[in-house]
Amino acid sequence: MTTTYELRIRNDRHVVDIAAPDMGVPATGRNSPNQTGGGEIHTEWLRELTSVPRNAAVLKDLISRTPALWFLGERPATILRPRSRRAGVxxxxxxxxxxxxxxxxxxxxxxxxxxxxxxxxxxxxxxxxxxxxxxxxxxxxxxxxxxxxxxxxxxxxxxxxxxxxxxxxxxxxxxxxxxxxxxxxxxxxxxxxxxxxxxxxxxxxxxxxxxxxxxxxxxxxxxxxxxxxxxxxxxxxxxxxxxxxxxxxxxxxxxxxxxxxxxxxxxxxxxxxxxxxxxxxxxxxxxVPENKYRVLSMPLKLLEAEPEPERRIPCARELQRAAVWFRKPSLDTEGTIRGGDLDMEFWTAAASPIALMSIPSFHIFPYTAALLHNMVAFERHFHWAHGVCATVHVARMEGLVRCPQDAALLRRRRVLGSVKCTDEEVVDFFRGIGVEATGVRMPEEYGEMLAAVARHRRRRARRWCGDFILHFLPSPWVAVSLAAVAALIIVPAMLQTIYTILGYQSSR
Structure with missing residues (x-):
């Protein structure tokens, strides 16, 4: 006589439960040798594997360990002590x-x-x-x-x-x-x-x-x-x-x-x-800007496509050598920066050898280190809900300012405004705050900028253009001087030619 089981499937949060046999046949918990072809197979473990309480406990643990599922789990505390690097800062x-x-x-x-x-x-x-x-x-x-x-x-x-x-x-x-x-x-x-x-x-x-x-x-x-x-x-x-x-x-x-x-x-x-x-x-x-820097992690394809030195933004002098111009972000009708003081953008065109990087003026005051420390600590614990804008900005600025010469360049470009620190102190400032951003997941905007900068730097024409500007036009005043000299030489010669031609035609 064969043993018949009734499988009852319930859709209880995607958990399948196998009910106990209830067909008038005693539940032996094993299969008949006639069915299996030899040897008894105990099936008590099926009930343990498919039990609703055990699966619910496992799902709850997975939700607690997955930041992307924060809305499904219990809401964590929002006021806490940031314990990272507390002893030294x-x-x-x-x-x-x-x-x-x-x-x-x-x-x-x-x-x-x-x-x-x-x-x-x-x-x-x-x-x-x-x-x-x-x-x-x-x-x-x-x-x-x-x-x-x-x-x-x-x-x-x-x-x-x-x-x-x-x-x-x-x-x-x-x-x-x-x-x-x-x-x-x-x-x-x-x-x-x-x-x-x-x-x-x-x-x-x-x-x-x-x-x-x-x-x-x-x-x-x-x-x-x-x-x-x-x-x-x-x-x-x-x-x-x-x-x-x-x-x-x-x-x-x-x-x-x-x-x-x-x-x-x-x-x-x-x-x-x-x-x-x-x-x-x-x-x-x-x-922070609206609807930006909210993605939890940087796509792996962007990380794997670039070598290790290019997984962070190049320094300011390297970008200048690659024909990247720094400029202030545009303002809206109300006189405020469109993306805010914590947003950067990078533009490049296939037909142009020059790229543009928009960087808001970053002011370093006595309270700036403490303020950024707390904003980064807030994002470290709640990046799944509130994004990582401040962390991304700190990581970008740390990459741009790696030596005193980088700080001096950004100071001349008015990216670092109203700074009372020396160039060496600016480097130490971003290096110290950048430690707080270590290990935090970055959004897609960060990886996309790294990839765009890497593509721009790989083109030889743009490197040649950057070297030409760096060596022959190191300052805007040099370009103005060259234009003035050209005007003083070319314009009188052209006027003299025109007057000669007009005089010749009038004499005929």
């Missing part, structure tokens, strides 16, 4: 004036501790009509989602687990951020002038903040020194007499004086539906 992630969030709560020497934040909360209650009880209730109801924004950290475990301390931290930090935005944000963000009335309390708080305004701006852009932006929005919504067009625009206006500047199309926040995790996320979104 303490100045790039430390706070100077105020601790926002749990990680720097115990730092000494800060201008604004928890006790100093109480007047900001009282200011919102008195001047903006803050309903404190309603706000605390709303923060407490959402404390679970707010807690998920912070990564686990041994130093901040007690504060994150204690519900009362956690809600108090959210309340005080959100009050500080909101008042700082009201006093130093972009004018016009406040529709209602209720919060702008000048009182003794307003004067004291404004003077205290103005004394440390530059340090506070940098502290609010540190990856581990953040508070969930939804908590700030909830606090603003609880202020009855405060009417804002956009809380994001109010806070982002505090950073208009910080380079890099806003990208094209990121000026008006009222037209976007993006939701921001924290202030650094908001700042990063406002500085």
């Amino acid at each position: 303490k100045g790039l992630h430390e706070v100077r004036a105020v601790a926002i969030g749990p990680y720097h709560r115990g730092d000494r020497g800060l201008a604004f501790d928890d006790e100093s934040k109480l007047p900001f909360l009282r200011y919102l209650r008195g001047q903006c009509g803050l309903d404190l009880e309603e706000c605390v209730a709303a923060l407490g109801a959402a404390r679970g989602s707010f807690r998920d924004e912070f990564a686990d950290d041994a130093a901040a475990a007690d504060l994150l687990r204690d519900e009362e301390k956690f809600v108090k931290m959210l309340l005080l930090d959100s009050s500080f951020v909101l008042v700082f935005g009201l006093m130093f944000g972009r004018p016009g963000s406040r529709v209602n002038g209720a919060a702008a009335s000048v009182t003794r309390e307003h004067f004291v708080l404004h003077s205290a903040l103005a004394q440390h305004a530059d340090e506070i701006r940098l502290d609010l852009l540190v990856l581990e020194n953040q508070v969930p932006f939804a908590a700030v929005e909830l606090l603003a919504a609880s202020c009855r007499r405060l009417k804002l067009r956009s809380v994001e625009e109010l806070v982002l206006g505090c950073f208009d004086s910080i380079c890099p500047r806003r990208a094209h199309g990121k000026v008006d926040l009222e037209t976007t539906d993006a939701r921001f995790c924290h202030i650094l996320h908001l700042f990063h979104w406002s500085r």
Whole structure:
């Protein structure tokens, strides 16, 4: 007698399950020798291989290890300590004036501790009509989602687990951020002038903040020194007499004086539906171009097609020798750079021996290293959702500036603007920041530029053109001088010839 099995196939997230035999025949878990032709084959392992719980666990693990599937997995924490190179670059992630969030709560020497934040909360209650009880209730109801924004950290475990301390931290930090935005944000963000009335309390708080305004701006852009932006929005919504067009625009206006500047199309926040995790996320979104640098990895064919030395962009002098001209990017009707301060483009034509590379002016200020460090750290952890624009820009600039002569060339081309550092310090600056970009996956735009530059450099005519310009026309003033000399020699000779011909014809 043969044993008959019924195979029941269920479409449960692409998992096929083999049900237990239920045909009135005992489940022996083995095949009959009559069927197999000899020898018994145990089949208990089939149920283990096709079980739904085991497959679901494996799929969950694959999703957690695949950045491209971030939207299918659990949302990771967005406020964390960037642990790469922390020991040697303490100045790039430390706070100077105020601790926002749990990680720097115990730092000494800060201008604004928890006790100093109480007047900001009282200011919102008195001047903006803050309903404190309603706000605390709303923060407490959402404390679970707010807690998920912070990564686990041994130093901040007690504060994150204690519900009362956690809600108090959210309340005080959100009050500080909101008042700082009201006093130093972009004018016009406040529709209602209720919060702008000048009182003794307003004067004291404004003077205290103005004394440390530059340090506070940098502290609010540190990856581990953040508070969930939804908590700030909830606090603003609880202020009855405060009417804002956009809380994001109010806070982002505090950073208009910080380079890099806003990208094209990121000026008006009222037209976007993006939701921001924290202030650094908001700042990063406002500085990167739209719909670029979002691809997770560079195509392997672009990497395999080029030798090892050409897997990064050539230096500025090598590009100059290959007849590549550097120019500033074009501006739109509003006077802003189309791609922003963190975008580069490369153009070349088959019929032209000259190529163009558009590079925005890169300004190095005392805060630039810390700012780029935090932007690159943000992209390192969240490149799957927010792109790697800052990382690509750092990698390109590191390739362009490899020696002091490269820095001097870009300085003459006004690519490095308002730089107070020496050429050697500029090289060290990009080399130090470039270490942060090591190991980060690059988008297609990076590989496409490398491939276009490599194709341009392989053509002999362009190398000859570059050598001719480098040796005989090293400066635009040389070309102008040659044109002036040619004009002084050729134009009088042509005029003399014309006058001679006219005189001869008139004499006839």
